[in-house]
Amino acid sequence: MHMADALISPAVGATMWAGSLAVLGYSSRKIRETIDNKTIPLMGVMGAFIFAAQMINFTIPGTGSSGHLGGGMILAALLGPYAAFVVVASVLTVQALFFADGGLLALGCNVWNLGLYPCFIGYYLIYKPIAGDGGNYRRIFIASLLSVIVALQFGAFSVVLETILSGKSELPFHTFVLLMQPIHLAIGLVEGIVTAGILSYVKNARPEILDTGAVSRPPAAGLPCKNILIVFVVLAVLTGGVLSWFASTSPDGLEWSIEKVTGKGELAEQEKGIAPVLKEIQEKTAFLPDYNFKQAHKEKPETEKVPAWPGIDTGTSVSGVVGGGIVLGIVFLIGYGIRIFKRQ
Amino acid sequence: MAFDSQYYNVGYLDRLSYQDTFVHRLDPRTKLITTLLFLFTVISFSKYEVAALFPFLLFPAIFLTVGEIPPGFILKKVLLVSPFAIFIGIFNPLLDHGQVAILPGLTLPAGWLSFASILLKFFLTVSMALLLIATTSFPTICHALRRLGLPSIFVSQLLFLYRYIFVLGEEVMRIVRARDMRSYGRKGTEIKVFVRIAGVLFLRTVERAERIYFAMLARGYEGDMPVSKKYHLTTSDLAFALSVIVCLFIFRCYPVTQIIGNFFRGIFS
Amino acid sequence: MSHHIVEFKDVCFRYPDGTEALHNLSFRIIHGESVGIIGANGSGKSTLLLHMNGYLMPTGGTVNIGDLHLTRKTRREIRKKVGIVFQNPDDQLFMPTVYDDVAFGPQNLGMDEEDVQKRVRAALDLVNCYDLINKPPHHLSNGQKSAVAIAAVMAMEPDILAMDEPAANLDPKSRRLLINLLKTFEHSKIIASHDLDLIFDVCKRCIIIREGTVAADGPSQDILTNKILLEENNLELPLSLQRR
Ligand SMILES: Nc1ncnc2c1ncn2[C@@H]1O[C@H](COP(=O)(O)OP(=O)(O)OP(=O)(O)O)[C@@H](O)[C@H]1O
Ligand SMILES: [Mg+2]
Numbered sequence: 001m002h003m004a005d006a007l008i009s010p011a012v013g014a015t016m017w018a019g020s021l022a023v024l025g026y027s028s029r030k031i032r033e034t035i036d037n038k039t040i041p042l043m044g045v046m047g048a049f050i051f052a053a054q055m056i057n058f059t060i061p062g063t064g065s066s067g068h069l070g071g072g073m074i075l076a077a078l079l080g081p082y083a084a085f086v087v088v089a090s091v092l093t094v095q096a097l098f099f100a101d102g103g104l105l106a107l108g109c110n111v112w113n114l115g116l117y118p119c120f121i122g123y124y125l126i127y128k129p130i131a132g133d134g135g136n137y138r139r140i141f142i143a144s145l146l147s148v149i150v151a152l153q154f155g156a157f158s159v160v161l162e163t164i165l166s167g168k169s170e171l172p173f174h175t176f177v178l179l180m181q182p183i184h185l186a187i188g189l190v191e192g193i194v195t196a197g198i199l200s201y202v203k204n205a206r207p208e209i210l211d212t213g214a215v216s217r218p219p220a221a222g223l224p225c226k227n228i229l230i231v232f233v234v235l236a237v238l239t240g241g242v243l244s245w246f247a248s249t250s251p252d253g254l255e256w257s258i259e260k261v262t263g264k265g266e267l268a269e270q271e272k273g274i275a276p277v278l279k280e281i282q283e284k285t286a287f288l289p290d291y292n293f294k295q296a297h298k299e300k301p302e303t304e305k306v307p308a309w310p311g312i313d314t315g316t317s318v319s320g321v322v323g324g325g326i327v328l329g330i331v332f333l334i335g336y337g338i339r340i341f342k343r344q
Numbered sequence: 345m346a347f348d349s350q351y352y353n354v355g356y357l358d359r360l361s362y363q364d365t366f367v368h369r370l371d372p373r374t375k376l377i378t379t380l381l382f383l384f385t386v387i388s389f390s391k392y393e394v395a396a397l398f399p400f401l402l403f404p405a406i407f408l409t410v411g412e413i414p415p416g417f418i419l420k421k422v423l424l425v426s427p428f429a430i431f432i433g434i435f436n437p438l439l440d441h442g443q444v445a446i447l448p449g450l451t452l453p454a455g456w457l458s459f460a461s462i463l464l465k466f467f468l469t470v471s472m473a474l475l476l477i478a479t480t481s482f483p484t485i486c487h488a489l490r491r492l493g494l495p496s497i498f499v500s501q502l503l504f505l506y507r508y509i510f511v512l513g514e515e516v517m518r519i520v521r522a523r524d525m526r527s528y529g530r531k532g533t534e535i536k537v538f539v540r541i542a543g544v545l546f547l548r549t550v551e552r553a554e555r556i557y558f559a560m561l562a563r564g565y566e567g568d569m570p571v572s573k574k575y576h577l578t579t580s581d582l583a584f585a586l587s588v589i590v591c592l593f594i595f596r597c598y599p600v601t602q603i604i605g606n607f608f609r610g611i612f613s
Numbered sequence: 614m615s616h617h618i619v620e621f622k623d624v625c626f627r628y629p630d631g632t633e634a635l636h637n638l639s640f641r642i643i644h645g646e647s648v649g650i651i652g653a654n655g656s657g658k659s660t661l662l663l664h665m666n667g668y669l670m671p672t673g674g675t676v677n678i679g680d681l682h683l684t685r686k687t688r689r690e691i692r693k694k695v696g697i698v699f700q701n702p703d704d705q706l707f708m709p710t711v712y713d714d715v716a717f718g719p720q721n722l723g724m725d726e727e728d729v730q731k732r733v734r735a736a737l738d739l740v741n742c743y744d745l746i747n748k749p750p751h752h753l754s755n756g757q758k759s760a761v762a763i764a765a766v767m768a769m770e771p772d773i774l775a776m777d778e779p780a781a782n783l784d785p786k787s788r789r790l791l792i793n794l795l796k797t798f799e800h801s802k803i804i805a806s807h808d809l810d811l812i813f814d815v816c817k818r819c820i821i822i823r824e825g826t827v828a829a830d831g832p833s834q835d836i837l838t839n840k841i842l843l844e845e846n847n848l849e850l851p852l853s854l855q856r857r
Binding site: 004005006007008009010013021024025028029031032037038040041042043044045046047048049051052053055056057058059060069074078086087089090091093094096097098099100101103104105163167168169170171172190193194197198201202205206209318321322323324326327328330331332334335336338339342 | 346347350351353354357358379380383384386387388391394395398399401402405406408409410412421422425429432433435436438439440455458461462463465466469470471473474476477482485494495496497498500501502503504505506507508509511512513515516520534535536537538539540541542543545546547549550552553554556557560565566567569600601602603604605606608609
Binding site: 358359362481482483486503504506507508510511552555556558559560561562563564565566570 | 663666668689692693696697699701703704705706707708709710713716717718720721722747748749750751752765766769
């Protein structure tokens with residue numbers, strides 16, 4: 001499930017972007033070191049394959065609903081985790097642009113949720129150990145099923161965490177978890193079966209592709225497994241730490257810094273720097289003397305009874321409703337004006 | 345959605361991005377960065393903020409009209425796009441029971457306000473992302489990303505991906521049509537059939553990658569994708585970026601909607 | 614000018630799945646010759662062309678290009694001399710715009726941006742496609758794709774040109790243009806095609822491949838007029854000769 005821009009806070013969005021970019025940079029370096037030139041076009045075309053395959057819906061028996069391919073595990077099985085991660089990231093980027101699936105700010109979250117878990121946890125810790133090098137059909141089946149399910153569970157849990165930390169949704173943590181995890185168990189089951197099916201088909205038709213032949217992968221033996229775990233733990237701790245720090249700063253990081261810059265909120269008293277200038281402009285631009293914003297924290301009128309939402313009381317809301325309508329009108333007129341102007 | 349309509353949508357959006365208007369001609373870096381700033385500003389509003397978001401509609405309106413993008417198309421895409429935000433947001437009215445007075449005599453549960461805020465943010469972010477791609481051809485976005493320092497391997501992935509979406513799209517279309525022709529009216533793709541289609545497509549893709557690799561070698565490829573096309577920031581880019589930033593700043597820091605609302609209330613009372 | 618010679622000596626090739634696509638295939642092409650390769654579907658034409666550049670390495674026998682013997686070491690040198698236009702233009706146009714694609718080769722040769730632009734322009738002019746320069750390949754018709762694919766190879770200025778079905782998607786006028794273009798290319802050229810009229814027009818010499826080996830080799834005048842020989846190989850007389 002794709003995270004959406006509208007549900008995340010700037011802090012969560014930025015943190016997840018940073019995390020995903022870090023993994024992307026690391027993977028790109030790894031790819032340069034370990035694979036040959038041939039893999040570069042293969043990665044690109046496989047990305048297009050996943051993109052195209054995801055647009056084909058299939059019906060899930062007995063439910064009447066439809067599902068589509070996840071793709072992360074197939075890529076990892078073919079290309080190895082680093083290349084697969086980069087491909088998943090590029091598929092998600094194209095989807096964010098062409099389908100507006102999720103969105104550009106949530107892209108960091110989505111790459112993390114849908115790329116990192118299948119490629120590094122699902123593949124390295126589950127698929128690879130069970131399926132081994134090539135393996136038999138039963139092993140491939142079990143490995144794909146398990147790894148897809150586990151990766152999706154991680155992904156779903158991250159969606160919950162990101163949403164809760166962003167604080168835009170009212171859903172309590174435990175309800176949300178109880179909602180998301182079972183849904184994604186079902187989705188994972190279907191996706192796992194489909195992934196297993198495709199991998200078995202490929203193994204049957206061109207066994208060398210999945211074994212060793214067609215694609216050079218980073219050597220399976222040696223450091224990676226431990227390395228990955230360490231990198232992953234460090235990243236998780238970092239993200240967790242940063243996220244919770246941001247979450248504890250009310251209302252949230254960027255909000256806070258903007259208040260600081262504009263001299264609104266608690267810091268209005270500190271008349272230093274550009275703040276007083278801005279305040280002056282603000283006062284000049286306030287057309288009506290009883291403009292609510294200025295009163296907001298001097299005297300507390302009847303709004304006290306209502307829980308104090310930032311900037312919400314009857315006065316401002318009336319202006320908001322009236323202003324909203326007018327702004328909408330103005331926007332429409334501007335757009336219409338440009339259109340007419342362009343026609344000439 | 346059926347495969348064809350999704351695929352045609354991508355194609356249509358792609359075609360729009362090759363038009364030649366003021367917005368299309370802007371440097372892709374300018375558009376990318378201002379769009380990101382826009383998105384950040386929009387989602388930085390607190391969860392109950394609705395009114396202050398209205399002025400931001402100006403940006404999609406300008407992109408739509410100056411960029412000559414059909415508004416109906418974008419609107420339809422926004423409505424169709426992932427219902428996830430609505431799915432999550434709809435719980436707010438159910439769970440957040442505090443009352444807020446909107447107009448004299450009209451109070452609403454606060455949850456509806458935060459839901460409206462999510463929807464509005466959703467509309468703004470999704471439509472701007474779509475408008476970015478509708479006014480900036482994908483290859484130029486990739487060049488911008490490269491110039492902004494993303495790993496070259498990632499950017500070449502994007503370029504390949506973009507190029508072959510359309511080739512594989514046609515291929516899937518042929519496969520799906522061939523399937524439909526022989527499925528005698530049965531609707532939908534069963535998992536078994538899907539696995540086979542995807543498997544065939546997978547193998548063909550691997551073989552295609554091999555041929556592409558040959559073609560690249562034939563033209564001197566030795567592991568590095570050449571970077572071409574230098575873009576130069578022009579004065580119109582700077583002017584554009586500056587005005588966007590100023591607008592964003594004003595809309596973010598001053599309650600423009602309230603001010604206008606107050607102004608008109610002042611006139612009429 | 615020994616460096617434009619193409620020589621296959623007893624070349625055998627077996628695909629990994631066991632298909633023996635080439636079997637004891639031998640021929641020698643000297644500088645400036647234009648040779649048509651014809652034969653039934655699956656006779657091994659494409660496989661043969663893939664050997665000219667070392668994409669496939671013979672499992673038996675030898676390939677010499679100019680004074681270079683084809684090995685894994687020399688194939689990079691060889692690729693600079695031999696330009697191959699493949700059967701499917703979609704696989705050949707892998708860059709996101711026509712300009713980027715045609716420029717790919719010259720850029721890899723290490724030329725500076727200005728020279729690259731000149732080359733791109735010249736190559737696209739050659740195939741009459743300069744207008745398409747900023748389009749993405751998926752906005753082109755199949756014929757335009759073929760033309761641009763040819764331009765992309767021509768931009769490398771190869772000594773030897775090899776083509777697999779170059780006229781497959783072209784309309785009659787573009788096909789005529791291509792034929793004229795090929796006639797002006799004075800270095801060695803090797804064209805695999807089912808379009809026997811094109812071969813008859815462009816190539817002085819003709820080689821028929823059957824089941825991976827040379828079934829006939831001689832002047833086009835003789836081979837393409839030999840009805841019995843052609844029909845043995847799933848081919849028929851060029852249309853221009855049928856009418857007589
Ligand atoms: N990748 C491959 N793997 C296995 N066998 C192959 C492969 N490519 C081609 N072959 C086989 O090799 C033989 C020669 O094929 P090739 O493509 O060279 O024929 P062709 O003369 O180019 O045919 P056409 O006129 O149809 O293009 C055929 O029997 C074909 O089935
Ligand atoms: Mg062929």
